Amino acid sequence: MSDLEAIRVAAKAFREERDWEQFQDPKSVMLALVGEVGELAELLQWLPADRAKELIAEEPLHTRVSEELADVLVYLVGLAEQCGVDLGPEALAKIEKSALKHPVATSKGKAPRRV
Amino acid sequence: MSDLEAIRVAAKAFREERDWEQFQDPKSVMLALVGEVGELAELLQWLPADRAKELIAEEPLHTRVSEELADVLVYLVGLAEQCGVDLGPEALAKIEKSALKHPVATSKGKAPRRV
Amino acid sequence: MSDLEAIRVAAKAFREERDWEQFQDPKSVMLALVGEVGELAELLQWLPADRAKELIAEEPLHTRVSEELADVLVYLVGLAEQCGVDLGPEALAKIEKSALKHPVATSKGKAPRRV
Amino acid sequence: MSDLEAIRVAAKAFREERDWEQFQDPKSVMLALVGEVGELAELLQWLPADRAKELIAEEPLHTRVSEELADVLVYLVGLAEQCGVDLGPEALAKIEKSALKHPVATSKGKAPRRV
Numbered sequence: 001m002s003d004l005e006a007i008r009v010a011a012k013a014f015r016e017e018r019d020w021e022q023f024q025d026p027k028s029v030m031l032a033l034v035g036e037v038g039e040l041a042e043l044l045q046w047l048p049a050d051r052a053k054e055l056i057a058e059e060p061l062h063t064r065v066s067e068e069l070a071d072v073l074v075y076l077v078g079l080a081e082q083c084g085v086d087l088g089p090e091a092l093a094k095i096e097k098s099a100l101k102h103p104v105a106t107s108k109g110k111a112p113r114r115v
Numbered sequence: 116m117s118d119l120e121a122i123r124v125a126a127k128a129f130r131e132e133r134d135w136e137q138f139q140d141p142k143s144v145m146l147a148l149v150g151e152v153g154e155l156a157e158l159l160q161w162l163p164a165d166r167a168k169e170l171i172a173e174e175p176l177h178t179r180v181s182e183e184l185a186d187v188l189v190y191l192v193g194l195a196e197q198c199g200v201d202l203g204p205e206a207l208a209k210i211e212k213s214a215l216k217h218p219v220a221t222s223k224g225k226a227p228r229r230v
Numbered sequence: 231m232s233d234l235e236a237i238r239v240a241a242k243a244f245r246e247e248r249d250w251e252q253f254q255d256p257k258s259v260m261l262a263l264v265g266e267v268g269e270l271a272e273l274l275q276w277l278p279a280d281r282a283k284e285l286i287a288e289e290p291l292h293t294r295v296s297e298e299l300a301d302v303l304v305y306l307v308g309l310a311e312q313c314g315v316d317l318g319p320e321a322l323a324k325i326e327k328s329a330l331k332h333p334v335a336t337s338k339g340k341a342p343r344r345v
Numbered sequence: 346m347s348d349l350e351a352i353r354v355a356a357k358a359f360r361e362e363r364d365w366e367q368f369q370d371p372k373s374v375m376l377a378l379v380g381e382v383g384e385l386a387e388l389l390q391w392l393p394a395d396r397a398k399e400l401i402a403e404e405p406l407h408t409r410v411s412e413e414l415a416d417v418l419v420y421l422v423g424l425a426e427q428c429g430v431d432l433g434p435e436a437l438a439k440i441e442k443s444a445l446k447h448p449v450a451t452s453k454g455k456a457p458r459r460v
Contacts, residue, residue, distance in 0.1 A: 002118040003203035010210045017214075018222040023276055026167040027372055030159050031275035034379050037152055038268010044145050045261035046253055046456045049394035052141040056198045066200045070209035072191055073202055076184065083171045085181045087188055088118035094185035095125045099132075107133040111391045138391055142257055146390035149264050153383010160376035161341045161368055164279035226276045233347040233433035240440045247444075248452040256397040260389050267382055274375050282371040286428045296430045300439035302421055303432055306414065313401045315411045317418055318348035324415035325355045337363040 004088045007077045029079045036071040043068060119203045122192045144194045151186040158183060234318045237307045259309045266301040273298060349433045352422045374424045381416040388413060 001009070015021050043065055047055050056065055080087040102112065116124070130136050158180055162170050171180055195202040217227065231239070245251050273295055277285050286295055310317040332342065346354070360366050388410055392400050401410055425432040447457065 003120075003206075004118050007203070007206045007210070010207055014210055014214055017219050018217065019224045020222075020226065022224075023226045025164055025279075026171060027159050027162065027164050027279065027376060028275050030156055030376060031271045031372060034152060034156065035268045035272035035275060037149060038265045038271065041145060041149065041261045041268065042265035044142050045258050045265060047142065049140055049142050049255075049257065053197060056141060062199070065198050066205045067209060069191065069195050069198065069200050069202060070205040073188075073206045074209060076187055076191065077206075080184050082168060083180050083184065084177070085184050087184060088122070090181045090185040091118075091122045091188045091192075092125055094182060094189060095122070095129055099129055102133065104132050107135075109134045109137075111135065111138045140394075142261060142394065143390050146257060146260060146386045150383045150387035150390060153380045153386065156376045156383065157380035160373050160380060164370075164372065233349050233436075235348075237433070237436045237440070240437055244440055244444055247449050248447065249454045250452075250456065252454075253456045255394055256401060257389055257392065257394050260386060264382060264386065267379060271375060271379065274372050277372065279370055279372050283427060286371060292429070295428050296435045297439060299421065299425050299428065299430050299432060300435040303418075303436045304439060306417055306421065307436075310414050312398060313410050313414065314407070315414050317414060318352070320411045320415040321348075321352045321418045321422075322355055324412060324419060325352070325359055329359055332363065334362050337365075339364045339367075341365065341368045 002088060004077060007074060008081055011074055011078055012081070024078070024082065026079065026082045029075060029082055033072065033075040033079060036068060036075055040065070040068040040072060117203060119192060122189060123196055126189055126193055127196070139193070139197065141194065141197045144190060144197055148187065148190040148194060151183060151190055155180070155183040155187060232318060234307060237304060238311055241304055241308055242311070254308070254312065256309065256312045259305060259312055263302065263305040263309060266298060266305055270295070270298040270302060347433060349422060352419060353426055356419055356423055357426070369423070369427065371424065371427045374420060374427055378417065378420040378424060381413060381420055385410070385413040385417060 015024065043061065044052065044056075056062060077087065130139065158176065159167065159171075171177060192202065245254065273291065274282065274286075286292060307317060360369065388406065389397060389401075401407060422432060
């Protein structure tokens with residue numbers, strides 16, 4: 001069983017055991033995802049940008065970051081399930097689509113510009 | 116290879132081919148993740164809550180939602196890699212931790228309260 | 231003094247008294263804003279959509295929502311200051327721009343569609 | 346009239362003219378706010394942290410950032426209105442509360458720690 005499928009199954013069982021499926025709908029799960037993304041952002045916000053990676057490797061920050069990344073993934077998997085989307089294959093397909101949109105020849109070394 | 120690992124490897128190759136690793140740091144990838152979460156939220160915001168699931172099943176919305184969910188996952192995997200976190204096992208561990216924190220006996224049927 | 235200006239001045243004094251200006255840069259303040267948006271989302275996520283307004287009017291939720299809305303505004307004002315943007319006039323200008331983009335004749339009764 | 350009140354009144358008139366009040370509820374407006382926060386994050390994500398301020402001062406980025414900051418404020422004002430919260434006074438009150446929570450003597454020069 002793939003990682004994503006194992007997470008989906010475990011999270012579904014967790015909700016069903018507690019009769020929590022009734023509270024699940026796409027917009028609510030989306031807001032829960034936003035909540036966890038916010039907790040993750042809070043852990044990073046004041047880290048000096050050029051030292052962030054090394055600081056995140058230290059405890060207790062490393063454990064807190066792991067927990068919040070995990071929380072975001074669990075809600076993302078649940079939202080994908082709600083929306084009838086097969087996350088794994090879609091992510092790989094998206095990377096391929098991006099590769100076509102940003103050919104190596106014209107993209108090399110230049111960060112994608114938003115404006 | 117697990118699906119999360121396949122995504123990690125494909126995204127890394129994509130960045131390395133274009134010499135884009137130089138632009139990667141935890142706070143920047145975090146903001147990119149927030150950008151994709153925002154695009155996903157925009158697709159759901161005006162859907163009537165009680166009809167959201169069925170509306171998301173229809174095209175062209177279903178394809179757009181799949182793409183944005185995929186984008187969020189790709190950045191999440193990249194951020195976990197930046198932070199030295201093994202996403203799959205951490206997510207499963209977090210579900211187990213939540214199960215202990217919310218025993219079935221006391222949780223059944225009652226939505227978790229934030230306040 | 232306008233209310234946005236009063237907030238800007240008070241927040242700036244708060245930071246200067248504590249010698250916290252050194253930690254301020256647009257990307258960091260953006261992440262702090264995301265953190266507060268997340269805390270706000272967490273307060274709303276499990277509320278039934280059709281009863282959210284009345285539930286938010288009750289305590290203790292009303293006070294918590296007020297606090298998080300306030301936090302978001304304070305960071306937004308700080309970010310605008312960092313970016314050299316006059317928030318009040320820009321917001322009014324944006325509403326006018328939207329009015330031209332969505333003429334009443336063609337918009338009446340139809341929610342803006344994202345896809 | 347204060348800035349925030351002028352924005353509130355203009356946004357309300359905009360919605361009422363188009364009969365869009367029917368689509369407004371706290372969770373939907375929250376998601377719209379998240380959408381605009383995401384658009385703002387996307388403009389900043391790849392800027393080098395130590396040059397972000399100067400780069401944001403240049404066009405066309407400065408205009409884009411102004412527009413997105415404005416969008417976030419308009420939705421924040423609308424959400425506060427939905428939730429029966431007087432944003433301006435609450436923001437000033439929050440700054441005062443933070444000042445008591447972080448006394449100058451013990452806070453000076455040290456960034457607030459999240460973990």
